[in-house]
Amino acid sequence: MKEERDSAGRTVPIREGLFAVPGEKPERPYLLGSRCRRCGSVYFPRRAVCANCLGETMEEIPLSRRGRLYTYTIVRYPAPGLRAPYAVGYVDLPEGVRVFSVLTGWDDENLGLGIDMELVVERFGEDAEGNEVQTYKFRPLQG
Amino acid sequence: MGDVCVIGVGMTRFGKFPERTLTDLALEALLNAGRDAGVDLKRIQAAFVGHVRQAGQGAMLGQRIMRDIGVTGIPVLNVENICSSGSSAVWCARGLISSGQFDLVAVVGVEQLSILGKGVIPPRREDLEGLQGMTLPAYFAMVARRHMYEYGTTLEQLAKVSVKNHKNGCLNPYAQYRREITLEQIENSAMVADPLTVLHCSPTGDGAAAAIICSEKVARKYTATPVRIAASVLTSGTYNGNWRDLTTNDQTKRAAGQAYETSGIGPEDLDLIELHDCFTIAEVTHYENLGLCRQGDGGALIDQGATELTGKIPVNPSGGLLAKGHPLGATGVAQIVEIVWQLRGEAGDRQVPGARTGLAHCLGGVIDGLDLGACTVHILKK
Ligand SMILES: [Zn+2]
Numbered sequence: 001m002k003e004e005r006d007s008a009g010r011t012v013p014i015r016e017g018l019f020a021v022p023g024e025k026p027e028r029p030y031l032l033g034s035r036c037r038r039c040g041s042v043y044f045p046r047r048a049v050c051a052n053c054l055g056e057t058m059e060e061i062p063l064s065r066r067g068r069l070y071t072y073t074i075v076r077y078p079a080p081g082l083r084a085p086y087a088v089g090y091v092d093l094p095e096g097v098r099v100f101s102v103l104t105g106w107d108d109e110n111l112g113l114g115i116d117m118e119l120v121v122e123r124f125g126e127d128a129e130g131n132e133v134q135t136y137k138f139r140p141l142q143g
Numbered sequence: 144m145g146d147v148c149v150i151g152v153g154m155t156r157f158g159k160f161p162e163r164t165l166t167d168l169a170l171e172a173l174l175n176a177g178r179d180a181g182v183d184l185k186r187i188q189a190a191f192v193g194h195v196r197q198a199g200q201g202a203m204l205g206q207r208i209m210r211d212i213g214v215t216g217i218p219v220l221n222v223e224n225i226c227s228s229g230s231s232a233v234w235c236a237r238g239l240i241s242s243g244q245f246d247l248v249a250v251v252g253v254e255q256l257s258i259l260g261k262g263v264i265p266p267r268r269e270d271l272e273g274l275q276g277m278t279l280p281a282y283f284a285m286v287a288r289r290h291m292y293e294y295g296t297t298l299e300q301l302a303k304v305s306v307k308n309h310k311n312g313c314l315n316p317y318a319q320y321r322r323e324i325t326l327e328q329i330e331n332s333a334m335v336a337d338p339l340t341v342l343h344c345s346p347t348g349d350g351a352a353a354a355i356i357c358s359e360k361v362a363r364k365y366t367a368t369p370v371r372i373a374a375s376v377l378t379s380g381t382y383n384g385n386w387r388d389l390t391t392n393d394q395t396k397r398a399a400g401q402a403y404e405t406s407g408i409g410p411e412d413l414d415l416i417e418l419h420d421c422f423t424i425a426e427v428t429h430y431e432n433l434g435l436c437r438q439g440d441g442g443a444l445i446d447q448g449a450t451e452l453t454g455k456i457p458v459n460p461s462g463g464l465l466a467k468g469h470p471l472g473a474t475g476v477a478q479i480v481e482i483v484w485q486l487r488g489e490a491g492d493r494q495v496p497g498a499r500t501g502l503a504h505c506l507g508g509v510i511d512g513l514d515l516g517a518c519t520v521h522i523l524k525k
Contacts, residue, residue, distance in 0.1 A: 014274060045271060051382050071292070071389060073284035073336045079276050088276055090285065090389070098386050100272045113292045124275070135275060 014124055014135040018045055020062070021121050029121040030065050031136060033097060034058040042095045063099075065119045066141065067091040070098055072111055082125070091117050091138045105139030116141040145359030147240045148369035149523065151180020152480040157319040157350035157468030159257040165194070165201055169208045169253040172351035172473075176249070180355040181365050187355075188245040189218045191236050193229030193252040194472040208251060226419065226507025227377075228252060229352065230475025230519035236356045237375040237521075246358035252476035253351035272509070280344055282509050283422035284336035286389045290424060291338075293390055294439035298338050301423040302329040303445045305342050305465050308420060311452055312462025314493035317477075319348050319468030343423040345464035352476035354483070370483045373500075374402035374522040380515055395432035395506060398520040402502070403434070406522045410434040413456060413522075414498040415485055417478035419506040420463040429504060430458070433520075452493060460485065460493045471507070475519060478503035482523045500524045 013019065021029040034046040038055035044063060049056055072089030087103035089111075103111070104122055117138040124135040153175020155168050169192070177184045192205030205219040224231040229252025236248045270277075290296045306326060312318035329342040362369040378394040378401075403409050410433060418433065420426035427441035435456060436444045444450060450458035461467045461481040464474060482501035484490045501523050508516025 015271065018271075071285040071289040073281050073288065073338075075276060075278060075281050075284075075336045076334045077278070077280065077336065079273070079278045082276050086276055088281055088285075090387075096386060100275070100277065102275050113288065 009129065009131040011132045011134050012127065014133050015045075019119075019121055019136045027121070028065060029119055029136065031063040031099065031119065033061050033063045033095065035061045042097055044097045044099055061095075063095055063097065064093050067093040067099070067117055067138070069111065069113055069115050069117050069138070071113060072103060074106075087111065089138070102135060102137045103139065104137040110140045146371040146373075147237045147356060148359055148362035148371050149354050149356055149479065149483050150362050150365050150369050151176045151178070151182060151355035152353070152483045153177075153179050154317055154352035154473070154477050154480050155350045156317045157348050157470060157473070157477070159319075160255070160349045161257040163255070163349070165204060165253055165255050166207050166211060168255065168349060168351040169204070169251050169353070170211055172253070172353040173208065173212070173249060173251050176353035176355050182247070182355050184212055184214060184249070186247055187214055187217065187249045189220075189236075189239065189248045190214070191220050191222055191232035191248065191250050193222045193224070193232035193250070193475060195223060195225060195228055195254060204253070205251070224507060224517040226421065226469070226471050227475055227505040227517040227519050228472040228507070230478065230503065230505040230521065231377055231517060233354065233356070233476060233479055233521060234375050234377045234519055237372050240356060240358050246361045248356050249353065250356055250476060251351065251353045252473040254470035254472040255349040256347040256470060257349050259347070277509065278336065279509060280336040280339055280422065283424050284339045286428065287338060287422075287424035290390045290428060294442065296427060296439075296442035298330075299326060300442035300445050301343060301427060302326050304420065304423040304426045305329055307445070307451055308426075308459050308463040308465040311460050311493055312466025314452075314491065315462050315467060316491075318462040318466050319346055319350075320462070320466045339422060339424070345421050345469040348468040348470050350468060350470040350473045350477070352473045352480050354476060354479050368487070368525065370486050370523050370525060372521060373406035373408055373524045374520065376401045376405075376520045378518045390428065391438060392428060392432050392506065392515065392518070394515065394518040395429060395504065395520075398518045399433045399504070402520040402522050406524075408500055408522050408524065410456075413500050413502050415460055415482070415495045415501045416456065416458045416504070417461060417463070417481050417501070418458060418504040419474075420459055420465050421469060421506075423465070425506075426458065426463070429506075433502070433504060452495070457495050460490065460495055475503070475505040478505065479521065479523070486523060486525045
């Protein structure tokens with residue numbers, strides 16, 4: 001299956017520099033954040049300039065793969081080009097970053113405010129050249 | 144320095160008019176405002192035009208409007224601040240008159256969303272959130288869910304906002320929707336983003352509104368009882384390092400705080416409010432942000448009936464965005480129009496008896512990492 005898809009097109013991230021997927025199995029993808037070397041502020045997505053102190057020396061850091069669901073909704077009337085229903089929400093990471101994210105692995109019962117979530121990287125859609133577009137998503141942590 | 148005054152207002156009915164043009168809508172509102180003021184529009188010294196340029200239409204719109212009435216050569220500024228475009232145009236006008244640069248200017252707000260087709264307003268794809276499926280209803284649905292979780296606000300309390308504003312809209316001949324709706328109809332209407340159904344959302348539509356704004360000195364030539372702009376504040380969102388509190392809106396709080404302070408008029412002194420009820424939950428949170436009640440008590444305030452037309456502090460007597468309609472650029476100016484009518488005692492069946500002070504609040508634009516894009520608060524008094 002995988003090879004067939006690879007021959008038809010590549011997989012491309014929804015945007016460069018948002019997340020990394022290390023080679024080993026099982027996959028443990030993580031989000032790429034920035035930390036200001038001067039004041040320690042953490043950002044996602046990455047930034048070149050610190051909005052807090054205007055420092056321009058930012059280091060790239062991996063963000064935690066787990067967080068808590070701050071709020072969410074199941075979208076029944078989609079944004080143009082997307083198919084409903086889909087779920088989106090904000091997930092709070094221990095670094096003090098509240099991340100907007102598509103949610104996956106949900107059903108009508110397993111989402112709730114404050115529950116633990118885990119990061120995965122999955123198919124988001126397809127681009128004009130037939131490549132599979134991937135993005136980061138959070139899913140409810142089982143058990 | 145005297146006060147800045149509003150001496151004439153006018154608007155089109157809000158609704159869906161795909162066969163009309165932006166300039167045509169804007170002209171109707173502007174000519175109405177000019178007649179209302181008794182001002183020869185050829186004397187206008189500057190024009191500020193709020194418009195969101197959906198689908199790329201409407202560049203140089205202000206100049207095209209002025210061209211059609213032969214008012215040429217004057218400064219014309221097109222103002223874009225999403226839902227606060229029209230009210231930001233009012234802010235420009237008030238500021239430049241206050242500083243002595245002009246003493247008679249026109250403000251117009253206009254939008255035509257019906258030509259975009261049905262559905263939600265498309266998000267900006269340069270924003271990561273928009274790219275990944277964020278919509279305005281989704282954003283406010285998430286606000287609602289968190290507010291319900293933290294404060295025990297109920298879906299029925301939110302629905303009551305829509306019932307109230309539709310009831311008011313029935314009394315407004317300029318409203319897009321003039322029909323009462325029930326809690327059951329709201330609950331049973333189509334789900335847009337859980338827990339908000341379509342009757343929790345303001346409609347898309349078309350329309351224009353205009354105001355003639357001038358110095359106190361000029362106002363005296365036209366009327367003995369001008370409406371004064373006691374405060375005019377514009378704020379942008381707070382950047383909190385990606386930690387956005389969805390249950391409150393800091394920029395509305397700051398704008399209201401400044402407006403109360405500079406005018407010496409507090410929330411307890413207001414006779415009516417037109418606020419940005421783009422979704423039912425927005426009205427409930429703005430009760431809190433504008434200081435009508437404590438954080439978390441917005442749901443109780445609607446339960447008490449305090450914001451009904453006959454309540455302690457009527458909110459959105461015009462029907463608000465939910466029933467009067469929400470043609471983005473026109474919205475902020477139309478709020479000013481309503482308050483002027485109310486303060487003059489010309490609001491017909493929806494008149495708040497003896498109204499002397501009113502507040503208009505506009506808030507626009509979901510932007511990555513910011514609260515929202517632009518907020519204005521204006522306080523008008525007799
Ligand atoms: Zn810094």
